[in-house]
Amino acid sequence: MRLSDTLLALLFIAVAGVMIGLTTTFPAFPGQKYGPDLFPRILGTGIIICSLLILLKDRRAPISDRLPALSLDPALRGKRQLISFLLVPGSILFYIFVADWLGFVPTAFIILSGLMLWFGVKVWRALLIAVLMTGLIHWFFGSMMRVPLARGLFMQMIYGG
Amino acid sequence: MTKMNRRTILSGMAAAGAGLAMPGIVSAQGKYPARPVQVVVPWGAGGGTDATARIIAALLEKDLGQPFNVVNRTGGSGVVGHSAIATAPADGYTIGMITVEITMMHHQGLTDLNPMSYTPLALLNIDPPGVQVNASSPYKTIKDLADAIKAAPAGKFKASGTGQGGIWHLALVGWLTAMGLKPDHVPWVPSNGAAPAMQDLAAGGIDIVTCSVPEAKAMIDAGKARSLAIMAPERNPLFPTTPTLNEMLGIKYSVGAWRGIAAPKGLPADIATALTAALKKAYDSKEYKDFMSSRGFGVTWGDAGQFASFMAEGDKAMANAMKSAGLAKKA
Amino acid sequence: MAAISAAFGLVFDPVVLMTIVFSAMFGLFVGAMPGLTATMATALLVPVTFFMAPVPALGAIVTATSMAIFAGDIPAAMLRMPGTPASAAYADESFAMAKKGQLELALGANLVFSVVGGLIGVGFLIAAAPMLAEIAINFSSFEYFWLACLGLMCAVMIGTGDPVKGFLSLLVGLAVGCIGIDPAAGFPRFTFKNVDLMSGINFIPTMIGVFAISELMRGAVTADQAGKMVQEKVGALFRGIGDVTRRYWKNVIRGSLLGMAIGALPGAGADIAAWVSYALSKKLSKEPEKFGTGHIEGIVDSTSANNAAVGGAWIPALVFGIPGDSITAIVIGVLYMKGMNPGPTVFLQNPQFIYAVFIIFILANLLMLPLGYAAIRGARQILSVPKNILLPVILMFCIVGSFAMTNSPYGIVLMLIFGVFGWFLEEHGIPVAPLILGLVLGEMLEMNFMTSMIKADGSFLAFFSRPIAGTLGVLNIIIWGVLLWRAFSGRRGTMAVLEQVK
Numbered sequence: 001m002r003l004s005d006t007l008l009a010l011l012f013i014a015v016a017g018v019m020i021g022l023t024t025t026f027p028a029f030p031g032q033k034y035g036p037d038l039f040p041r042i043l044g045t046g047i048i049i050c051s052l053l054i055l056l057k058d059r060r061a062p063i064s065d066r067l068p069a070l071s072l073d074p075a076l077r078g079k080r081q082l083i084s085f086l087l088v089p090g091s092i093l094f095y096i097f098v099a100d101w102l103g104f105v106p107t108a109f110i111i112l113s114g115l116m117l118w119f120g121v122k123v124w125r126a127l128l129i130a131v132l133m134t135g136l137i138h139w140f141f142g143s144m145m146r147v148p149l150a151r152g153l154f155m156q157m158i159y160g161g
Numbered sequence: 162m163t164k165m166n167r168r169t170i171l172s173g174m175a176a177a178g179a180g181l182a183m184p185g186i187v188s189a190q191g192k193y194p195a196r197p198v199q200v201v202v203p204w205g206a207g208g209g210t211d212a213t214a215r216i217i218a219a220l221l222e223k224d225l226g227q228p229f230n231v232v233n234r235t236g237g238s239g240v241v242g243h244s245a246i247a248t249a250p251a252d253g254y255t256i257g258m259i260t261v262e263i264t265m266m267h268h269q270g271l272t273d274l275n276p277m278s279y280t281p282l283a284l285l286n287i288d289p290p291g292v293q294v295n296a297s298s299p300y301k302t303i304k305d306l307a308d309a310i311k312a313a314p315a316g317k318f319k320a321s322g323t324g325q326g327g328i329w330h331l332a333l334v335g336w337l338t339a340m341g342l343k344p345d346h347v348p349w350v351p352s353n354g355a356a357p358a359m360q361d362l363a364a365g366g367i368d369i370v371t372c373s374v375p376e377a378k379a380m381i382d383a384g385k386a387r388s389l390a391i392m393a394p395e396r397n398p399l400f401p402t403t404p405t406l407n408e409m410l411g412i413k414y415s416v417g418a419w420r421g422i423a424a425p426k427g428l429p430a431d432i433a434t435a436l437t438a439a440l441k442k443a444y445d446s447k448e449y450k451d452f453m454s455s456r457g458f459g460v461t462w463g464d465a466g467q468f469a470s471f472m473a474e475g476d477k478a479m480a481n482a483m484k485s486a487g488l489a490k491k492a
Numbered sequence: 493m494a495a496i497s498a499a500f501g502l503v504f505d506p507v508v509l510m511t512i513v514f515s516a517m518f519g520l521f522v523g524a525m526p527g528l529t530a531t532m533a534t535a536l537l538v539p540v541t542f543f544m545a546p547v548p549a550l551g552a553i554v555t556a557t558s559m560a561i562f563a564g565d566i567p568a569a570m571l572r573m574p575g576t577p578a579s580a581a582y583a584d585e586s587f588a589m590a591k592k593g594q595l596e597l598a599l600g601a602n603l604v605f606s607v608v609g610g611l612i613g614v615g616f617l618i619a620a621a622p623m624l625a626e627i628a629i630n631f632s633s634f635e636y637f638w639l640a641c642l643g644l645m646c647a648v649m650i651g652t653g654d655p656v657k658g659f660l661s662l663l664v665g666l667a668v669g670c671i672g673i674d675p676a677a678g679f680p681r682f683t684f685k686n687v688d689l690m691s692g693i694n695f696i697p698t699m700i701g702v703f704a705i706s707e708l709m710r711g712a713v714t715a716d717q718a719g720k721m722v723q724e725k726v727g728a729l730f731r732g733i734g735d736v737t738r739r740y741w742k743n744v745i746r747g748s749l750l751g752m753a754i755g756a757l758p759g760a761g762a763d764i765a766a767w768v769s770y771a772l773s774k775k776l777s778k779e780p781e782k783f784g785t786g787h788i789e790g791i792v793d794s795t796s797a798n799n800a801a802v803g804g805a806w807i808p809a810l811v812f813g814i815p816g817d818s819i820t821a822i823v824i825g826v827l828y829m830k831g832m833n834p835g836p837t838v839f840l841q842n843p844q845f846i847y848a849v850f851i852i853f854i855l856a857n858l859l860m861l862p863l864g865y866a867a868i869r870g871a872r873q874i875l876s877v878p879k880n881i882l883l884p885v886i887l888m889f890c891i892v893g894s895f896a897m898t899n900s901p902y903g904i905v906l907m908l909i910f911g912v913f914g915w916f917l918e919e920h921g922i923p924v925a926p927l928i929l930g931l932v933l934g935e936m937l938e939m940n941f942m943t944s945m946i947k948a949d950g951s952f953l954a955f956f957s958r959p960i961a962g963t964l965g966v967l968n969i970i971i972w973g974v975l976l977w978r979a980f981s982g983r984r985g986t987m988a989v990l991e992q993v994k
Contacts, residue, residue, distance in 0.1 A: 236691020379813020
């Protein structure tokens with residue numbers, strides 16, 4: 001997905017504008033000239049200036065060089081390609097919403113095997129690798145590095161608590 | 162855990178509906194801890210709080226036979242970690258190290274959490290603030306410095322030691338107020354903790370640092386800084402040559418940064434008792450004492466009840482101090 | 493002399509040597525995993541070292557951190573996934589080399605020059621620690637403010653393509669860094685009462701997002717077609733290194749010295765060292781136009797620099813008990829615990845311990861050659877894994893790594909948001925590296941500006957009133973002036989061309 005430089009610049013200007021707007025609610029730093037609002041305002045102004053330069057350059061470019069307002073990367077035109085692409089953020093979302101409840105082990109297994117199957121890995125191979133990798137990650141991160149991976153239903157079944 | 166137990170629980174879970182954690186069952190089994198315990202630390206790896214928590218966790222692990230995993234939940238001036246402890250399930254499998262900030266943050270309006278949001282388990286350490294100056298400073302005693310501050314126009318001296326509204330800032334404010342000066346007579350230069358403040362002191366960027374003496378120890382040993390006094394009722398046995406404010410100026414002001422272990426509110430009483438007993442054992446161990454004295458940290462014990470009343474008092478004192486310093490959020 | 497031979501006796505003890513080898517392997521593994529940093533490795537070693545004698549305890553930390561900083565280069569080159577923040581500066585460059593079929597040269601250079609840089613850093617630590625620490629300690633907020641400004645310049649210098657877009661990316665990074673409790677007044681900015689946002693935008697999940705996740709999203713489109721992530725086998729690792737050394741030996745020395753010096757400054761570590769030396773390399777290069785296209789020169793500088801910074805960070809830590817970076821912050825605690833109180837007297841009280849640490853430092857860097865070689869060889873297996881298996885596995889590592897940084901799903905959320913955002917930016921020709929640099933430097937810049945203003949009662953002149961600050965300030969104004977003038981005149985050039993086309 002690609003916006004034209006003009007649209008991109010307008011988008012950044014809008015975001016910077018909101019940012020500067022929000023700083024008006026910031027309190028002053030008692031006894032000081034500059035407060036917490038100073039830096040966001042400088043940065044917002046800088047973003048707006050850069051965006052204006054980009055906008056200006058795009059407007060001055062010959063029409064033939066300009067991109068349409070919105071265009072899609074040709075690599076993403078196919079339905080299957082688009083789904084593959086969306087599966088990456090999709091899997092992360094799945095983990096965020098499900099891991100706590102289900103537990104790390106089953107969630108990781110579902111993501112790993114699911115993605116491998118979609119990408120065309122043979123079934124037994126995908127399942128085997130998913131099990132092995134889930135185990136490896138759980139051992140290294142969970143046990144060795146003591147990262148508090150989600151326990152969820154899975155661990156409650158095993159440990160009962 | 163035997164197979165029998167597991168099956169009992171499984172059927173129990175099926176009855177209650179899947180997904181519900183049941184702390185009651187765990188404690189009813191009388192076997193705590195049955196699995197690894199998380200020790201949440203609201204401050205980053207490498208700091209004094211983190212180091213203290215890791216030692217305590219290692220000792221608890223040796224004593225209770227389950228891993229006690231230190232988990233750093235940092236940021237937001239301590240809000241993130243403190244709220245992670247308070248909002249965890251009260252099943253004894255998440256405890257945490259809470260610090261003096263819990264009696265301060267809610268007055269600043271940063272969070273709604275306060276000491277009442279926890280089940281206190283044990284108080285482990287208190288460090289009073291000191292008054293440090295650059296080694297080349299003309300002020301040899303706290304009295305010289307106090308007189309110079311009083312004589313100077315407001316804003317001439319600058320002090321640092323922690324962030325705006327942090328515990329060492331309040332220490333400064335308390336001391337100034339006790340001398341009859343305005344809280345902002347010596348402006349506060351916020352810093353990212355005691356170490357950068359001490360460096361700035363050595364570099365000549367500021368005049369006074371009111372962090373605790375152990376935090377200033379390295380610079381003092383290196384001959385770059387001098388500690389003029391501590392704001393405590395008595396001298397610290399580890400730094401016997403540093404006088405107290407009371408001895409030198411007759412000011413009885415004392416505050417301190419403290420660290421303790423607490424659990425989420427509503428922890429079953431049997432687990433709480435077990436943990437406090439284990440913490441007492443860890444506190445009394447040679448390893449803990451050696452570690453704390455190697456860093457120069459003060460050791461103070463308070464059991465669950467003492468810790469609770471200690472925090473309640475501290476909270477009230479902080480409310481007053483912060484209000485008078487203009488650091489509390491106007492309601 | 494007696495102390496030195498005693499130190500050798502302490503180090504060449506079977507238990508100590510075993511500890512070193514094990515921590516080396518631990519460090520390599522941690523460094524190569526995204527989200528697991530050298531700092532985390534050190535923090536995890538603390539409870540272990542508590543029950544150890546001083547020399548193996550410190551040896552374990554020294555070895556693990558040196559290895560981790562190097563190992564971060566491996567996934568950066570192979571998968572565009574920096575294993576530690578210290579590799580972020582040149583992740584794009586070494587990945588571009590891998591795509592060009594020069595993966596072995598990139599990794600070989602990473603290994604060899606990491607070792608050289610590490611040794612030079614240690615050399616200075618041994619020879620000149622007290623003197624260098626004396627200089628570093630004179631830096632106050634005024635000097636740090638100017639340093640941060642110089643650091644920002646790197647973003648403008650390293651950029652390829654449109655400088656305005658590079659600058660925009662830097663500003664966005666700085667703006668994102670404003671989220672959270674502000675460093676001076678303690679007011680929560682842009683947090684919308686959210687507890688996680690109060691902790692700010694953690695830059696490691698952000699880095700994993702913009703570098704790795706955006707790459708995975710692009711890679712997923714073709715993942716079901718047969719093929720590898722990188723079409724390249726690792727051949728002879730050290731072939732071509734001789735040539736590179738002959739051509740760029742000055743870069744190695746320059747990168748190492750710069751890395752050591754930046755490491756020695758409290759508050760700036762291996763990651764900033766890598767950025768600055770990469771930018772300087774481009775600035776001083778005879779062929780700056782090749783940077784960003786898979787050119788080895790900048791990698792030589794920065795891969796030496798980040799390992800030299802590891803040793804440099806110990807300088808203020810040993811002499812003044814002031815951490816040079818987050819790793820040495822933990823080391824200082826261990827030093828106290830072991831009765832080796834930091835201070836100028838540390839060299840007098842227990843000299844045999846300090847010398848033993850130095851010997852281990854050298855040993856660890858030498859050990860890096862064979863172990864690093866083995867690690868790269870092992871990692872080579874990864875490249876023979878088909879893309880449709882590798883991609884899901886890497887994704888899982890990214891998720892867990894980001895989780896590990898915040899110990900909560902917040903890290904994963906950040907990774908996701910910045911992964912999509914990073915992809916969006918790159919689609920529009922906006923580079924993502926300056927965004928990360930802005931995030932790294934933002935707090936340093938603002939904090940030091942605000943505190944300087946409080947100290948100076950609002951007078952700008954104070955920024956020039958101290959000798960080092962004044963020099964740095966003038967330097968800043970000159971370099972920024974030249975940069976802006978060039979950008980402006982360059983811009984006029986393009987405008988002129990455009991008008992001709994019209």
